[in-house]
Amino acid sequence: AQSVTQPDIHITVSEGASLELRCNYSYGATPYLFWYVQSPGQGLQLLLKYFSGDTLVQGIKGFEAEFKRSQSSFNLRKPSVHWSDAAEYFCAVGGSSSASKIIFGSGTRLSIRP
Amino acid sequence: NAGVTQTPKFQVLKTGQSMTLQCAQDMNHNSMYWYRQDPGMGLRLIYYSASEGTTDKGEVPNGYNVSRLNKREFSLRLESAAPSQTSVYFCASSEFGPGELFFGEGSRLTVL
Numbered sequence: 217a218q219s220v221t222q223p224d225i226h227i228t229v230s231e232g233a234s235l236e237l238r239c240n241y242s243y244g245a246t247p248y249l250f251w252y253v254q255s256p257g258q259g260l261q262l263l264l265k266y267f268s269g270d271t272l273v274q275g276i277k278g279f280e281a282e283f284k285r286s287q288s289s290f291n292l293r294k295p296s297v298h299w300s301d302a303a304e305y306f307c308a309v310g311g312s313s314s315a316s317k318i319i320f321g322s323g324t325r326l327s328i329r330p
Numbered sequence: 331n332a333g334v335t336q337t338p339k340f341q342v343l344k345t346g347q348s349m350t351l352q353c354a355q356d357m358n359h360n361s362m363y364w365y366r367q368d369p370g371m372g373l374r375l376i377y378y379s380a381s382e383g384t385t386d387k388g389e390v391p392n393g394y395n396v397s398r399l400n401k402r403e404f405s406l407r408l409e410s411a412a413p414s415q416t417s418v419y420f421c422a423s424s425e426f427g428p429g430e431l432f433f434g435e436g437s438r439l440t441v442l
Binding site for chain 1 (some may be wrong): 336361363365370371372373374375378380381384386389391420422424425426428430431433434435436
């Protein structure tokens with residue numbers, strides 16, 4: 217069955233510190249992987265996606281993620297966080313079929329310490 | 331450029347009442363989705379439509395029905411609302427099944 221686990225419910229980091237948000241997925245074939253961000257009171261915005269090719273993908277706002285097939289992981293990273301990065305982050309997985317659905321994890325809430 | 335439009339944005343229902351959430355997209359996308367968002371549970375897929383004329387159950391379909399009226403519109407119906415259906419509902423669309431999702435602004439539903 218298709219599923220996504222985000223083990224960290226809430227993370228607090230200091231402004232300027234590095235960030236890594238964890239995501240583990242379960243999918244029987246080659247997955248399509250996504251990270252979305254939801255700022256307070258806002259809708260969801262795509263940060264980055266992995267379909268194939270280079271396993272290190274770059275996204276918007278200085279975020280990157282690395283696909284590791286052997287670990288079934290797709291962790292999100294940022295070298296230096298800004299106060300505006302405080303938000304909820306969702307990892308999602310889909311399949312390559314045009315009929316594939318997209319399943320989300322439970323999210324990680326990121327707080328920034330001044 | 332409207333993108334994905336959901337109506338209504340807010341609704342209060344009594345237990346047992348019915349209602350339909352409407353969703354329309356103007357991006358000529360093939361796939362459309364309905365998710366619900368609850369605190370601590372992320373977004374859970376209710377139903378999706380990979381293409382016009384098809385619908386499939388997601389993770390939490392019980393208590394809901396959907397209609398893909400045409401390529402643009404995908405509605406979600408609660409036949410007999412229950413307090414457990416109190417949630418924020420998001421409609422989304424993508425050009426093809428597993429592609430980038432474009433979300434509506436959400437519909438906040440309260441069932442008393």
